[in-house]
Amino acid sequence: MRFKRLDLNLLVALDNLLALQSVSAAAARMNMSQSAMSNALTRLRTYFNDPLLVQVGRRMELTPRAVSMQAAVRDILVRIEATIETAPEFDPVNTDREFSILLSDYSLTVLMPRVLALAEEMGANVRFRLLPQTAYPYKLLEKGEADLLISPEFYVSDDHPYERLFTDPYVCVVCRDSALAGKEITREVYAATGHAVMVPPNSAGSLEAEMLARLGIERRIDVSAFSFSALPNLIVGTEKIATVHRHIARIAAQTLPLEIHPLPFKLDPLTQAMQWHSYRDGDPGLVWLRDLIVRAAQTLEGSGDAVPLANPIDVLNTVDP
Template sequence: MPDSPLLSRLDLNLLISLDALLTERSVTRAAERLHLSQPALSASLARLRTHFNDPILARRGNAYELTPLAARLTEHTSTALDAARRVFESQATWDPQKSTREFSIYGSDYAFATLGRVVSRLASERAPGVRLRFMLHNPTIVEDAANRLRSADALLIPHGFLADLPYTDLWQDRWVGIRRADDEGDVSMADLAAHPWVLTWHAREAFTSASRQLQQLGIEIRIEAVVESFLAIGTFIEDTPRYGIVHESLATTIERASEVRRFRLPFEATPPLNAMWWHPIHERDPEHAWLRGLFVEAAATMPRR
């Protein structure tokens, strides 16, 4: 391969040094982070500058800034470092009881507050040394899921956003409306159009299926706020005439945290089917298969809607 001679001359430790330098933007702080002497890290920086033919760190007054090339390298470096860790942490046989692996999962606060907490409890019982890192997704991560999932283990998101990636279905939920606690009575389609709204997501690539369905039914709602959190939506609705839409499995938690109450939607909202998605490179990984099984088992405990 044409890249082999170039790669054979590189030291994997340079990748670790580069990641620390890009994160800390300081030779001194990067050296402290890696428990190295400053001259040793300065030597690594010199080798990196020679390799890339770029300063990497450029002085601006009393501080250093990343060069344009270094800024582009930031995300690639962390991804490459995560991939390298996975390679060298792999084992011929894997025992959950003895493992210290960290699994990283993208998702919304809804997914973490419902299924994630159950998975975390199961993992602590069966693999006490394993750590789960739950990371909030955003539209950029979802759009770039095929690439992001090379270094992360999973993305929890309903069907309708991803394609051409392996997945397993977890559980189906239902949509309910949310309004102030002292607002009573049935809600009509005319009420949905008349009231102001708080939405959790509102963009071409980020939305809830129920809010999109409202548009398809010809209801152009008046949006007063967009908050990218299902758990926080109640605080934006209490003591206001606003409406919102949330998953039924989260409604009780929201009602306890804020002075709001759920109501039945006056249309047949398509229920969201939650799924776990991953990159094909994880398909034969026995550790990842264990994680997938844990999510499927946890999903079986969720209330059936």
């Protein structure tokens, strides 16, 4: 099929060439021979009267014309995919659909076990592909490379719909065998003690670090890691503090010798949200998935006080929700 003399089959090849900036990689993704992809590139160059990809050293780079087209071409294909892939109805029991979800290890630890349990309870036959977040995860939504993003509300895009799921206040955890055990964590103690912190991959810092900086609170960072859920493990057997979300702390305290303390200052709680592409707003499968995640979040929200702890000092009623 042609539109204004352009073979529309070439749009998919163009999209992959612009994304991967490699003839061989684009050919592999589309299960084409390299010669066939080279031929597609030649035809595209002729149509647009532009080289599109140029050799610079050992790699190929996009021309300015190619850069200007990249987002628009992807947007066209996302619209087409959303149109042809959306069935009029969705039956989670009789499907083999796979959902791709972008999320942090926090959501992987706290929320997703409940989502999977609910899906299992319903007899759903869906599959889940859980993907790590990038520096700008909503861009993968825009490219159609993920169905859903679960992220702090602070990081969602204004260009697509989203829904708040739950809030989770920050707390301190210390080892139950440390000198900090049984003592009040004052602001002075917090500043003077070594900390284990999470620094997201491909990022300058976490949301928590940004909020602390705005309050003028400095920490002595002894350990930095890439995982939220690992922080409680890293302080066991040490004199260090970790600032974590309450749900992470309570899950960890079931198996680790931890005490949970309120922060000695006010810090806005984490507000977790889920976001999806505006073109997929009416997709029955995603509507079902979003409802499933909301239900899972509701069980999480009401479960905190019922979690049995391993003898920590649980003074969390003093923490603002």
